[in-house]
Amino acid sequence: MKICMIGTGYVGLVTGACFSEMGNDVICIDENTEKIEMLKKGIVPIYEPGLKEIIERNVQGGRLNFTTNLAEGVVKCQICFIAVGTPQDKDGSADLKYVLQVARQIGTLMESYKIIVDKSTVPVGTAEKVREAVKDELSKRNLDNLEFDVVSNPEFLKEGNAIQDFMRPERVIVGTDNVRTGALFKELYDPFVTTTNNPVLIMDIKSAELTKYASNAFLATKVSFMNELSILCDKVGADISQVREGMGTDSRIGPRFLLAGPGYGGSCFPKDVVALIHTAGSLGQSLEICKATHRANEKQKAYFAEKIINYYVEQKADLSKVVIAIWGLTFKPKTDDIREAPALDVIARLLEKGIQVRVFDPIGMDNARAELGDSVFYAKDNYEVLEGAHGLAVVTEWNLFKSPDFERMKELMSKPVVFDGRNILNATDIKSKGFTYFGIGRGNDC
Ligand SMILES: NC(=O)c1ccc[n+]([C@@H]2O[C@H](COP(=O)([O-])OP(=O)(O)OC[C@H]3O[C@@H](n4cnc5c(N)ncnc54)[C@H](O)[C@@H]3O)[C@@H](O)[C@H]2O)c1
Incomplete structure (x- = not known):
């Protein structure tokens, strides 16, 4: 054709x-x-x-x-x-x-x-x-x-x-x-x-049009549901990864799209959820679940950044002297797309508090540069970015970040502190190597 x-x-x-x-x-x-x-x-x-x-x-x-x-x-x-x-x-x-x-x-x-x-x-x-x-x-x-x-x-x-x-x-x-x-x-x-x-x-045409929004809004809802639960896990000392495993083995639920993180981003979910809410609203219907999904996502994006900021506030650190390294800028791995990426939101919140930010992403550096300008330091790899950092925030779960050389990390960082926004690192392992470790929903509220 x-x-x-x-x-x-x-x-x-x-x-x-x-x-x-x-x-x-x-x-x-x-x-x-x-x-x-x-x-x-x-x-x-x-x-x-x-x-x-x-x-x-x-x-x-x-x-x-x-x-x-x-x-x-x-x-x-x-x-x-x-x-x-x-x-x-x-x-x-x-x-x-x-x-x-x-x-x-x-x-x-x-x-x-x-x-x-x-x-x-x-x-x-x-x-x-x-x-x-x-x-x-x-x-x-x-x-x-x-x-x-x-x-x-x-x-x-x-x-x-x-x-x-x-x-x-x-x-x-x-x-x-x-x-x-x-x-x-x-x-x-x-x-x-x-x-x-x-x-x-x-x-029919209308059903096809609606199917796309219904699918994206449903998937976003799964993510927001787990993200909300991850905050509860932090408060009660439970581990969202174990909760997910327990839930996901139920075939009525399934394991996919149940990973807690720093909020969903990308060029589709955020705008599609809001557009669906708008479509219903223009017809006098309030989509309560979609509205909650969107609100929970906004809260989650702030939650991860606040976790980082609160830690240094509790340490009584001068925030203007704190350096945070970021692993991952794209909204998810295997793409260069940074549209609505959670990393951008996290970085903006850190910069707002005067924190210095160093960034690295395997593929998204050029797109990030166009967005972030000279507000951050761009490192050439996942180790250079750690030089002098008081903490590392993992924001995108690229494979490259999953089995790092912890000894080398410790040598490069000013303080061995890791905020794992994707729960990709083994908490027990990394703590045994002398790191202070915070995941999302892994029972460590701060
Ligand atoms: N990106 C995804 O993963 C994804 C998945 C499913 C659906 N969608 C939907 O698909 C659509 C496109 O998304 P995308 O991510 O490919 O967007 P994009 O921004 O990557 O691409 C859109 C392209 O359209 C071009 N364009 C705009 N106006 C034009 C015109 N008048 N004539 C010719 N070209 C024009 C732009 O230059 C751009 O290259 C959106 O509605 C999006 O919601 C995206």
Whole structure:
């Protein structure tokens, strides 16, 4: 099939590359000239394991092309995916300006039947808005009779595991009101599910749109639930890791998404939870659980930073002389994405108290630099960052941080104190090596 992918970011680039891997002809379009120029030179602008190889193979095979020219894609392809950003607007709603801008552009360019697909995460009712925007532009061109379909096909890939998620999805959601389009989408996604027998679920458009938000809000709720319990664990002296194991072995609960940490971040959960609350609110419904999920997350982000700050306050330290090393800046491992990363929040709170911050991340340093400027010291590795530090805060659970050389750490640090925001270090082990250790929900309130 001939596909154009409008928006070549974390979702659009992976989606476009994976469709081409299955033999489709794909044109990836972005308005960001620098991004497209890099891709044309074979440079992948984001870090996603396995993506570069797929891009190289399919560019060489002539199935994957990059351009800033929207007309080229729209004219050549019958299926136009919209995969642009839907950031949080000031009132909490999803800002649809990029999606609707693209819809209008398609309406000004299309000359024949098109299937326009919302791949971006968009609230219920957006397909209708897209349809209106396209119709409006067609009408201006006296092309009222030109047919097109709008499909909702939300994406569930996880950054860091995006290729695996896209190539072998647990399910594909397709919202359409046209039986033929549904059949075409089954055909498009069939190669991705044949080995697993996982379903391509064809449903009505609104249900598809809502499924994406419902899934993200539910996962965020699991995280917030455990985060709240982790604070209780600290107070009562219980260990959240053991509680998780005990809970997770119940097949009705399951072990995944039960890890306590410094709050969820990233480009999806925070904005999607808030957008869902907004959608319901605009219809007079208050989503109490989602609101609590969001509040608990805000509290958790502050909790980890306060744990660090309180320790030095209790030690009667002059905060302006305290140096904290940070391990991990991205919102999770195996990505360079720092959007809404908990580390940024923690760092901001430490800096606000006058604490000096040194940072290291295996992949996210460039993105972090663009965000943090010269407010922190950027170290070249996970040991240099420890030089002279009075404490280490582990914020992202990169594998690299899981079995460090404790003796070397002790030599480099001014004080052997570790705040493990992801509970990745063995508490007994690290304490036996002479470190003062604080996890999240490991029974040490401070
Ligand atoms: N990142 C994820 O893990 C993930 C997962 C599932 C769903 N989503 C959703 O997918 C959507 C895209 O997310 P992302 O992380 O890929 O965003 P992104 O910011 O990485 O990419 C969006 C791209 O769209 C481009 N763009 C914006 N307006 C354009 C226009 N008019 N024409 C052409 N290109 C344009 C931008 O330059 C950018 O490169 C969002 O709605 C997001 O919520 C993201």
